[in-house]
Amino acid sequence: MPKIPIDKLEPGMKLSKPLVSRGGMVLLGDGTELTEKWIDRIQDMEVDGIYVDGPSEQKESKEESLAKLDARFLSVEKEPYMGRLKRIVRDYIEALYGEH
C-alpha cells in the first residue's frame, strides 16, 4: 500500500490506513473513498501523505533487492531453518514487486 503525497491525491482513491490527527483522533477510517471535499480538507492539514490501496512503489529494483538478500544470507544459508527463512523473505520481496 503506497503512501501518496497529499498533492497527488485523487477522488476515488481508498484509504488503506486510517487518517489520524496529531492528537490521536481517527479522522477518516480505513476503506474511506476520497472525494474532492475530503481531499481539500486533508490538504489543509499538516500531513505529509496518505496511505491508499494499491501496490507500493519500491525504492530499489527487484534485482538489487534480491542480490542484497543473497549477500546477507551468504554464510548462513546451510544452517538449520535459514534456507526456509530466506525463501520466505525472497517470496515476500518478490510479491512486493507485484508478482505471484
Place this chain on the structure above:
Amino acid sequence: MASIDIRTHRNKIENISALPTVPGTLKRISSIIEKPRLTLEELSHFVSNDPALASRVLKMINSAVYGFPGRISSVSHAIMLLGLNVVKGILLGTSIFEIMQKVMKGLWDHSLGCAIASRVIAEKLGLKYPEEVSVAGLLHDLGKVILILEYQENYDDSIRDATEKGIAISEAEKIHFQETHAAVGMWLSQKWRFPANLIDVMAFHHSPAAAKVAPLETAIVHFSDILVRARGIGFAGDPFVPAVNPVSFEMLRLSDGDIRDVLAEMEDSLEQPTDF
C-alpha cells in the same frame, strides 16, 4: 588497535548519570526509573510535568509499534493500560531514539522493527503481555547505544572489523571489549529494576539457550532480531543475517504464513512516521 575489558567498567556504566557523553534527558529518566519503589503516581507525575516528554511518549504508544493507534490520550491512562514496566521501557525508548539519531541511525529502525516483530509474534503465540515483549525488542540493543556513546573509537573499530572479517558485531565486540552489548544491556536493566523477563531477554538474545527465566520471550526477540536483518531493515552493526538457534525457533512453532504476516506488519508499521 585498542582493546578494553568492558567488565572492569561495569560500575562506571551503571553510574550512567555521571557519564559525560550521556544526554540530560536519559540521565533524568534513569534517575527516576531506578527508584526502588517507584509508584504509578510518581512516574505519571514525572512524565506529565515535562510536556515534550509526555507528547513523545504518547506518540510512541499511539503509533503502530504498540498497536493502540490513536486510543491513548493521557500518560496516566497509558500507565494503567500498559503497566509501569512497559511505560518505563517506552520512556527509555524515546530517549535512546534521540541518541541513535545522532550516533547510529540504522539502529533505530532495527530496534523498531524488532519491537514490532516481537509484539506480533507474542500476539500470535497468545502471550498475556505482548507489549512487554515489544519493549524487550525495542530495548534489546540498548547496550550498543552506551558502548557507542562512551567508547566511540572502540565501537567504530568493532563495526569495521565485523564488516571486513565477515563476523557478527557481537563477535567483534568480544574482540574489542571482551564482552558484548548484551552484557551491558543486562547491567543497566538490572540497575533500572526491570522485571526478570526483560533482563533475561537483554542478556541472552544472542544465546537464547541460556535464558532460564524467560526462554520464550528471549526466543521471540532472538528470532525477531534475525527477521529484521533478513528483511534488510535498519543497521545493527554488521550487514549479515545470523543463524537462528534451532531450539528457540522450534519453540515458536511459526508457519511460513505466520512469518509472512510478521514481515508485512513490520513493513506497514515502519512506513508510518517513526520519529519520536
